[in-house]
Amino acid sequence: MDFSNSLKPFAFLLVCLLLWQTQTDAATCSDCFTQSRAAYYPNSEENGTETGACEFGSFGATINGGDVSAASDLYRSGLGCGACYQVRCTNAKYCSDNGVTVVITDSGSSDHTDFILSNHAFSKMAQTKDAAASLLALGVVDIEYRRVSCSYPNHNITIKIDENSNYPYYLAFVIWYQQGNKDITAVQLCETQNYSCKLLDRSHGAVWSITPPPSGPLSIRMLLSGSDEGDETWVVPDNNIPQDWKAGATYDTGVQINV
Numbered sequence: 001m002d003f004s005n006s007l008k009p010f011a012f013l014l015v016c017l018l019l020w021q022t023q024t025d026a027a028t029c030s031d032c033f034t035q036s037r038a039a040y041y042p043n044s045e046e047n048g049t050e051t052g053a054c055e056f057g058s059f060g061a062t063i064n065g066g067d068v069s070a071a072s073d074l075y076r077s078g079l080g081c082g083a084c085y086q087v088r089c090t091n092a093k094y095c096s097d098n099g100v101t102v103v104i105t106d107s108g109s110s111d112h113t114d115f116i117l118s119n120h121a122f123s124k125m126a127q128t129k130d131a132a133a134s135l136l137a138l139g140v141v142d143i144e145y146r147r148v149s150c151s152y153p154n155h156n157i158t159i160k161i162d163e164n165s166n167y168p169y170y171l172a173f174v175i176w177y178q179q180g181n182k183d184i185t186a187v188q189l190c191e192t193q194n195y196s197c198k199l200l201d202r203s204h205g206a207v208w209s210i211t212p213p214p215s216g217p218l219s220i221r222m223l224l225s226g227s228d229e230g231d232e233t234w235v236v237p238d239n240n241i242p243q244d245w246k247a248g249a250t251y252d253t254g255v256q257i258n259v
């Protein structure tokens with residue numbers, strides 16, 4: 001008996017099942033691309049801007065090899081700061097399959113765009129150097145995007161104390177190098193002696209602040225929220241912010257989100 005022939009209908013059925021499975025997965029859409037448009041910073045250096053609305057400073061211009069972006073709706077009043085997106089342009093003649101992965105560090109829109117990419121990121125969507133020149137000449141291009149995990153090998157989540165902080169009365173900071181694809185939706189600072197905690201405000205951009213901050217060495221807690229309802233986890237780092245924290249200083253939390 002020829003098994004290979006008798007198995008053919010089953011193989012066909014299997015392919016159908018797999019296709020059906022792929023379709024139902026697509027229906028949940030966690031990996032789906034959304035159609036949109038992207039421009040790039042006018043008159044920009046290759047990287048992003050140090051004065052981005054997220055207030056990440058020079059980190060916001062150069063993180064991820066300078067592949068950063070301003071977002072309009074995806075900025076989400078600052079909640080979107082630090083989120084990563086795969087962005088690929090759709091013109092088959094010029095565009096590569098994978099496009100580029102960018103980090104949101106600024107707010108902005110232009111002619112129905114979701115992204116204003118750094119020059120470096122915009123060019124990276126192209127197949128070749130020549131194609132990049134053609135894309136840049138177009139100015140605004142059709143793209144598709146999806147949220148992806150950020151990845152910062154060799155970095156822990158790091159607290160950067162804002163230059164405007166005023167010890168010990170006013171403490172403000174941004175959070176650098178958060179891996180994964182979740183949002184930081186709340187931050188607490190706890191006194192390490194007696195564990196009384198205070199909830200911070202995200203005052204503007206990605207800046208968390210509190211007046212007056214708790215005293216003593218401070219333990220920070222970050223609430224990470226995913227897109228699914230109830231997907232929330234408090235992350236509590238190993239390292240404290242030292243008692244005598246300084247404006248402008250960076251403090252390694254000693255933890256990272258696994259991706």
Ligand SMILES: *[C@@H]1O[C@H](CO)[C@@H](O)[C@H](O)[C@H]1NC(C)=O
Nearest residue numbers: 045046047062063064065066
């Ligand atoms: C862009 O950022 C990279 C680091 O990501 C840095 O090495 C490079 O010097 C920057 N370029 C400019 C023009 O600032």
Ligand SMILES: *[C@@H]1O[C@H](CO)[C@@H](O)[C@H](O)[C@H]1NC(C)=O
Nearest residue numbers: 191192193194195196215216
């Ligand atoms: C907790 O301890 C700090 C000193 O480490 C002190 O300043 C603060 O008043 C204490 N808070 C409470 C609620 O006891």
Ligand SMILES: *[C@@H]1O[C@H](CO)[C@@H](O)[C@H](O)[C@H]1NC(C)=O
Nearest residue numbers: 154155156238252253254255
């Ligand atoms: C991250 O934190 C861990 C634990 O404190 C430490 O061992 C490691 O060296 C840190 N990694 C970096 C890149 O600083």
